[in-house]
Amino acid sequence: xxxxxxxxxxxxxxxxLGLLDRQLAVTAQDRRPTPAAGGQAVIDAMADAAEDLLAxxxxxKSDAAGVGIGSPGPLDLDAGVIIGxxxxxxxxxxxxxxxxTRRLGLPAALDNDANLxxxxxxxxxxxRDVRHMVLLTLGTGVGSGIVVxxxxxxxxxxxxxxxxxxxxxxxxRPCGCGQRGCLxxxxxxxxxxxxxxxxxxxxxxxxxxxxxLAEKGDLDARDVQQAAAAxxxxxxxxxxxxxxxxxxxxxxxxxxxxxxxxxxxxGMAAAGEALMGPLRExxxxxxxxxxxPRTDLALASLGNDAGVIGAAAxxxxxxx
Amino acid sequence: xxxxxxxxxxxxxxxxLGLLDRQLAVTAQDRRPTPAAGGQAVIDAMADAAEDLLAxxxxxKSDAAGVGIGSPGPLDLDAGVIIGxxxxxxxxxxxxxxxxTRRLGLPAALDNDANLxxxxxxxxxxxRDVRHMVLLTLGTGVGSGIVVxxxxxxxxxxxxxxxxxxxxxxxxRPCGCGQRGCLxxxxxxxxxxxxxxxxxxxxxxxxxxxxxLAEKGDLDARDVQQAAAAxxxxxxxxxxxxxxxxxxxxxxxxxxxxxxxxxxxxGMAAAGEALMGPLRExxxxxxxxxxxPRTDLALASLGNDAGVIGAAAxxxxxxx
Numbered sequence: 264x265x266x267x268x269x270x271x272x273x274x275x276x277x278x279x280l281g282l283l284d285r286q287l288a289v290t291a292q293d294r295r296p297t298p299a300a301g302g303q304a305v306i307d308a309m310a311d312a313a314e315d316l317l318a319x320x321x322x323x324k325s326d327a328a329g330v331g332i333g334s335p336g337p338l339d340l341d342a343g344v345i346i347g348x349x350x351x352x353x354x355x356x357x358x359x360x361x362x363x364t365r366r367l368g369l370p371a372a373l374d375n376d377a378n379l380x381x382x383x384x385x386x387x388x389x390x391r392d393v394r395h396m397v398l399l400t401l402g403t404g405v406g407s408g409i410v411v412x413x414x415x416x417x418x419x420x421x422x423x424x425x426x427x428x429x430x431x432x433x434x435x436r437p438c439g440c441g442q443r444g445c446l447x448x449x450x451x452x453x454x455x456x457x458x459x460x461x462x463x464x465x466x467x468x469x470x471x472x473x474x475x476l477a478e479k480g481d482l483d484a485r486d487v488q489q490a491a492a493a494x495x496x497x498x499x500x501x502x503x504x505x506x507x508x509x510x511x512x513x514x515x516x517x518x519x520x521x522x523x524x525x526x527x528x529x530g531m532a533a534a535g536e537a538l539m540g541p542l543r544e545x546x547x548x549x550x551x552x553x554x555x556p557r558t559d560l561a562l563a564s565l566g567n568d569a570g571v572i573g574a575a576a577x578x579x580x581x582x583x
Numbered sequence: 584x585x586x587x588x589x590x591x592x593x594x595x596x597x598x599x600l601g602l603l604d605r606q607l608a609v610t611a612q613d614r615r616p617t618p619a620a621g622g623q624a625v626i627d628a629m630a631d632a633a634e635d636l637l638a639x640x641x642x643x644k645s646d647a648a649g650v651g652i653g654s655p656g657p658l659d660l661d662a663g664v665i666i667g668x669x670x671x672x673x674x675x676x677x678x679x680x681x682x683x684t685r686r687l688g689l690p691a692a693l694d695n696d697a698n699l700x701x702x703x704x705x706x707x708x709x710x711r712d713v714r715h716m717v718l719l720t721l722g723t724g725v726g727s728g729i730v731v732x733x734x735x736x737x738x739x740x741x742x743x744x745x746x747x748x749x750x751x752x753x754x755x756r757p758c759g760c761g762q763r764g765c766l767x768x769x770x771x772x773x774x775x776x777x778x779x780x781x782x783x784x785x786x787x788x789x790x791x792x793x794x795x796l797a798e799k800g801d802l803d804a805r806d807v808q809q810a811a812a813a814x815x816x817x818x819x820x821x822x823x824x825x826x827x828x829x830x831x832x833x834x835x836x837x838x839x840x841x842x843x844x845x846x847x848x849x850g851m852a853a854a855g856e857a858l859m860g861p862l863r864e865x866x867x868x869x870x871x872x873x874x875x876p877r878t879d880l881a882l883a884s885l886g887n888d889a890g891v892i893g894a895a896a897x898x899x900x901x902x903x
Contacts, residue, residue, distance in 0.1 A: 393739065394739060395738055395739040409839070411731055411736060416731060416840070417841070418715055418840055418841020418842060419713065419714060419715040419841055419842055419843035419844075419877070419878070420841055420843075420877045421841070422841050422877065423838075423839065423840050423841030424839065424841075425838040425839065425841075426838070426839055428838040428871075429835040429838055429839060430751070430831045430834055430835050430869075431750070431753065432753065433751065433752065433827075433828075433831050440871050441869065441871050442834065442869045442871065443869075507753075511750045511753050514750055514762065515749040515750050515835070516839070518743075518745040518746070518748040518749055519729070519743065519744065519745065519746055519749060519836070519839065519840075520736070520738055520743050520839075521737070521738020521739055521740055521741070521742050521743030521744075521745075522738060522739055523739035523740075524739075549750075549761065549762045549763075557739070557740045557742065558739070
């Protein structure tokens with residue numbers, strides 16, 4: 264009987280990987296930089312890292328049930344092929360599932376990185392006691408995965424669960440996807456920081472956040488949140504806009520999907536209760552007269568490991 | 584082997600019902616007014632109508648596999664109990680599933696009326712060739728049902744698939760549900776007509792739609808659409824707002840659920856291509872650079888029969 268599955272989380276900066284037993288406990292893990300050359304170098308690095316991890320853990324390949332791979336997308340899930348990856352060059356059209364199967368001699372499961380992070384949080388993280396869950400990862404953009412009755416929602420073409428591109432501010436900020444007013448433009452750590460910086464540069468009013476920007480040369484979401492908490496009016500406006508957009512999205516998700524839980528992770532979630540407090544307040548403040556809001560909101564609990572855990576879990580579900 | 588299932592669609596105005604064979608062909612149907620007294624009178628009328636329909640069709644009760652009931656909600660699906668019905672008095676807390684089972688001596692399945700209409704359209708209507716579908720019924724309000732991989736989406740508490748209460752215009756028109764900017768306030772036939780009437784009364788500018796209102800004493804969605812098509816500026820503004828809100832909702836649904844098809848029914852859909860043409864144009868006009876919009880839009884094809892067909896289908900799925 265197989266002793267482990269390998270989970271690989273392919274990111275723009277790092278390839279993270281782990282060995283997980285059937286109970287989804289991480290028994291070994293590693294990470295290495297994603298080769299900037301992209302393409303074949305990335306595939307080689309993934310395969311080498313997996314071989315090395317097995318070797319260093321003293322696990323024979325015959326004791327591994329399979330490998331799960333979380334990749335940025337969009338992906339063609341049926342074919343196991345990458346349609347495009349904005350942050351890693353040279354992977355467009357690559358049959359990643361087949362390549363890894365061939366290189367490792369193990370069956371491989373491929374899914375969207377955000378979906379697999381959701382599966383990880385669902386199985387062993389904040390969602391471990393529920394059946395219906397949404398994960399929103401508020402990082403550079405907004406990644407998301409949706410679990411309906413225990414299964415990942417993929418949709419008819421494998422491109423569902425893109426909550427970051429729900430239109431929450433019609434006619435609002437232009438998004439890289441070509442739409443306007445996408446959630447991602449308001450509630451991602453990356454866009455919040457970028458927007459706050461632009462507000463400071465446009466308004467030229469000074470203040471605490473302007474001082475941080477002058478000192479560091481850049482801003483992150485935490486800077487904005489802390490300056491907002493300290494009363495900086497520009498930071499306050501930017502932060503409140505982010506929370507309001509996120510609350511609207513959570514209401515719409517609750518209405519459409521009625522999940523037991525919406526889990527919030529990523530850089531924005533580092534603010535902890537400074538985010539969740541006002542978010543819950545606004546979310547609950549949209550009174551529903553016919554039915555009470557029954558979807559809870561919670562912080563993610565697996566941090567950066569969710570993707571690796573979910574990737575291995577997908578392999579266990581498929582090949583275990 | 585059972586020859587039929589009974590489908591009952593409980594509405595605020597009519598109780599509609601039908602006998603359907605295993606292929607979901609309607610072999611007999613009837614409708615009668617929903618008793619204004621509500622409560623027990625409604626349950627009696629449903630049971631009597633079902634008995635009468637079986638008798639008039641010459642079907643013995645032992646040849647019926649079960650009865651499916653579509654009810655306005657919200658419902659407690661696990662318990663088979665009505666939580667509330669805004670348009671029918673005296674049904675709050677009623678164990679409708681158990682009552683009908685007892686009265687008819689047949690197993691009963693209970694679900695939300697909009698969900699069962701979606702199941703009907705999915706199985707034998709516009710969605711019959713797809714696996715993932717959303718039905719939006721643009722009537723008095725916006726009813727909706729969601730099919731994911733062949734199954735109705737109910738969510739964690741049985742109150743999902745309320746697309747009419749997605750927030751599409753943040754801070755916008757107040758909704759009966761307690762929120763602001765719900766899709767229902769913009770894209771339902773009822774609210775469109777009501778809003779257009781208010782625009783005429785507030786602006787007092789006259790014009791074709793004002794003439795229709797003066798003549799009929801009221802407006803419906805079709806009046807607004809026809810006046811818009813004839814160039815009436817007030818009607819045009821109201822109609823365009825409705826189509827834009829609906830297009831935004833379709834984009835968000837495609838991003839979140841990635842269905843094969845979004846099906847549009849109800850009073851607004853009576854406009855046919857006058858609705859679908861501009862809707863498709865706006866929906867496709869929100870360019871997506873990474874992935875093309877792959878969710879199609881189509882008119883519903885079962886009209887008012889969708890609910891009865893879906894109700895019987897739910898009984899077949901459960902008891903067949």
